[in-house]
Amino acid sequence: KMSKLLAIALLLLPLINQGIYLATAWDDQDFFKYCPPSQCSQDGPEVRFPFCLESSNTSAAAAASCGCAGRSIRKLACSGRDTILFHPILGPYNVSAIDYGRSSMKLIPLVDPCFVLQQKPVISRSSSSPQADVINYEMPCLYLWNSSLVRCSREFTPGAADRIAGPVSCLSNTTQFFYLVYGYEDMSLLPLECKVVPLSDGVGGGLIPMYMFEDPMSDTLFSPSFKESTERILSFAEMTVYWYDYSDCAECERSGGRCAFSSQRDRQFCSRIKVIAATSSVAAFVLLLLTVATVLYLSLKTRYNAEIHMKVEMFLKTYGTSKPTRYTFSEVKKMARRFKEKLGQGGFGSVYKGELPNGVPVAVKMLENSTGEGESFINEVATIGLIHHANIVRLLGFCSEGMRRALIYEFMPNESLEKYIFSDDSNIFQNLLVPEKLLDIALGIARGMEYLHQGCNQRILHFDIKPHNILLDYNFNPKISDFGLAKLCARDQSIVTLTAARGTMGYIAPELYSRNFGGVSYKSDVYSFGMLVLEMVSGRRNSDPRIGSQDDVYLPEWIYEKVINGEELALTLETTQEEKD
Template sequence: MGGGGCRSSSRQPQVVPVLYLVLSLLPLILASAYAVANQDDCNVSNCKHHGPDIRFPFRLKEDRQHSRCGYAGLELSCTEKKETKLELPFSGAFLVKAIDYRSQLMETYDPQGCIIKRLLRLNFSASPFHQTPSPQLYYGDGIPAPDFVHFIIILNCSSTELIGKAQRVNCLEVSGYQVYAVHVSDDQWLQGYMPPPSCRKVRTISVPFSDHFLSHINDPDLSIFFSWKSPNCSYCEEKGKRCTWKNHTSGSRIQCLDIPTKGVSIGQVVTGVSVGLLLLMIAITIYLVYNSKLSKQDQARIEKFLDDYKALRPRRYSYADIKRITNQFNEKLGQGGYGSVFKGKLSNEILVAVKVLNYAKGNGDEFINEVSTIGRIHHVNVVRLVGFCADGFRRALVYEFLPNESLEKFIFSKNANNPFLNWEKLQKIAIGIARGMEYLHQGCDQRILHFDIKPHNILLDHNFNSKISDFGLAKLCSKDKSIVSMTAARGTMGYIAPEVFSRNFGNVSYKSDVYSFGMLLLEMVGGRKNIDATEEKTSQVYFPEWVYNHLSQGEEMEIRVIEDGDAKIAKKLTIVALWCIQWYPVDRPSMNVVVQMLEGEAERLIMPPNPFASTTKENTNAVNPKMPFHIGLTVIDE
């Protein structure tokens, strides 16, 4: 202890002169800070003399301006012909005619002169922009005219005889066919527009334009308008002031400043030097104080903790990292309401799947759920979250890459490239899912309820090992409390437990996941959706009830049985599934019991009560509604 005290006192004289210097410069520092806070050194740029002004929240890439001079996602660039260009992720480049900073509107057109083609592939999932009507379609005070969204149907026709009002689209035509755009009313679109016999409907798009747009659809300079909501600088523009980040730090709130005069004054030079000196003094002071307070042993301990903690957490990536990992979003694996999934590469040996989340979808709760839940767990049957991106409005999740994709592809697809998995593999997959769910319910510090167990969310690696994914709807609860509170139902129709809809069946708990697993297991056995909306009679299409009736009457299911032993596996998976889909949570087994049932012999299992009987729970087939085995098992109380 004495040695430590001596080292501390020997370094103190080094700190005192620095602190004295900082205190002596304090008046100059405060004056400089005030001057900097009221100056904006981000210059207004143009691609050409008469081109639109480029200023905050936009930033011109070629000027190499600091990131604080613009808002993430609102970068512009100049073409070789000195045109102003806007790059939208997934949608390509647009040329900018004008920017109205007060109304927060941007007028753009297609460089190739085919604006309708750009509308067909327009995607705002990773962009702060959204499409808006032209200024002519606005009333006073920025209020949009009512009913400004119109439906345009694109037709590919072999004949020029058209019924109704249509406009030929020259830039989309191919040899032997003409392409037409037809404007339809809301009623026509809702009732289902029927094209002429010689035409085939290609696509329906909704656009905030009027008939004027359709009549000028072949104009190569036809404009479309984009608007942005954040940051909202219209207040500053109305006051005749410049909008910028508050305290010149990107990511903080914005402020309105007076428009600076051209040129650099001596006062600005003094301000810059003073602020630089301030930062230098603060850095030196912190460095000396830090080294005088911490011993080498303390530093080593802290570094070890940070390294260990970093290894346990998923890594945070910037959006530039995401683009590099995916090779500029080169290979798309799939798309859904959440956004798009792309194949990526961390190195030559490590492949990843990158889910780019839809910017306009939700308020970020699912993103927070996914990172906070799956980021803290490691299990062979739970997909690994490698990293994430939260770069301004851009959000992405980076997972380990699983080459066989989802279980849904194998159990529902009739494609010859996705053959039916044999029964031993299906049993292995089912056991893996059950073990992963058992870990979520019992193996973590807090119980994790998934609430969206279904074939689409079960991924398969190269050896067909199953991994649970998509924790966007998950909830955490203490292990000593099995009941969770919910304000609204969550999950996917067909897999949601009855108590999630109505508390008459019991309280929502981890048993709700058990129900979803049972419905998934039945779909694995049947190789089809449990409820087929294409069938006319419900009694013919509800597979769970059909299979229960067959088994309870001692009949064989005859479901894709190929080899000896297949029938036993199919029967075992079915009985376990029927136990899991009991209407009342208290009658369902916990996941550790489910694992025992799946790993045991089929002969030891007994038929559960009829889950499709009335809610009085009268059933003559049930040997013991609380005992899935002939031998005794501990009953899990709710």
């Protein structure tokens, strides 16, 4: 797969170069020809003027035409996939984002600044770490506090207005206390026994540059103090820093232009026409890339299917002989009488009526166009394939041949609970689903869920409890089915991790949408069960747009209003006064 992608990328290189060349058809074409935006990775920030990305492949002439020659331009570097800004004292920072319109960048420290000061307060020129130019004189200049490191023999509390931070907990102990003091603060504010720690590699006479967090575009008059800025830097957390915008580059970027550099005039300028040309070139490249991607998808589809088949086969080998019976596809086809009698359609495929060689009726579920790399099939076999309970549908066998997969269940003659509780036929309620039977069904579902959550070696979370997935046997005993979205977890694991919400709209617990409501656990199934019970006793769906009043569309809200107002629930099910009591 990677060799094909590499070959396609090599074929596209001339086209990409041609696209870049098209953006150089006007004045100052050298800049846009030789100085296109660059990135350390596809997800990394775009590096362009007024920054430069250091590269050993860049010639001196090319660097000069990009405005990258000498010490006057701030240079970033690549370390693997990370974009790096080197602080002369505190070491490397990962640049996660650059906003040219706001003259800001987000920095993540790669080394704990406090650890650097603790282990090596003076970074010598012989250090193996790349050294930045003196940070005060690079363009664009970052907003900085220049500070001194001070050591005191006793602890003191700086005044609120003093530009003093400390004591620095990671450097101090019971015999000496370290403080960071604004470089131009009056040292007479310090106790007499306090001494400045000399830094032979500091900036501007032993000073340590500390980033400021003052947003020049902010309307507020408040800006973080020296102490707040210093504590934020030492906290080893992500931060946003800003640079001085002497040449109105930010205004140029906000107006849709690009800040550029003219090597002939030796100055910066704002270019707009080149952005349009570059955008057109990028659009053509994207269209070409989509075409190539389509061809690549078709060519890799067969290999992808083979990988899914291999994944399923490896899973089946892991389960060994403890799994249900495995059938060939020809046996399944004969069992289902060539799929003539269709029982229904689910989210993962169609269900057909069949019969085992011994005459036992079964339901054959053919997984059609199943997504998730065989996840639905594996989930079903891994969960109900190894458990037995009166209220859980039994998996009798399965089939896996290439991309053709089938699941064979015990046959449920009375189909799903959905067929009955939402029926318009009043005889069904009066003769079949009387209150006692509804209670038995609800208790049966609860027992099945309790077994899944507490009775197995591994806890099984269903994540799709709803009337359609509750099947009824000859005696209307409920059985939980369809474990395609299920997840296994340890019994002592209270919270599970999911990459996306799963389930059916209307039955999905709030925490599956947003972690603000709490962690995802077996209680998510309990929420779905509660919604199912509300539908059973009311005879209507949890969200039904056919209801006349808009306030009555959402079932829980409708029931809540009834309870708050002391009204009796107008159930579809007809009950006697004695039964209500």
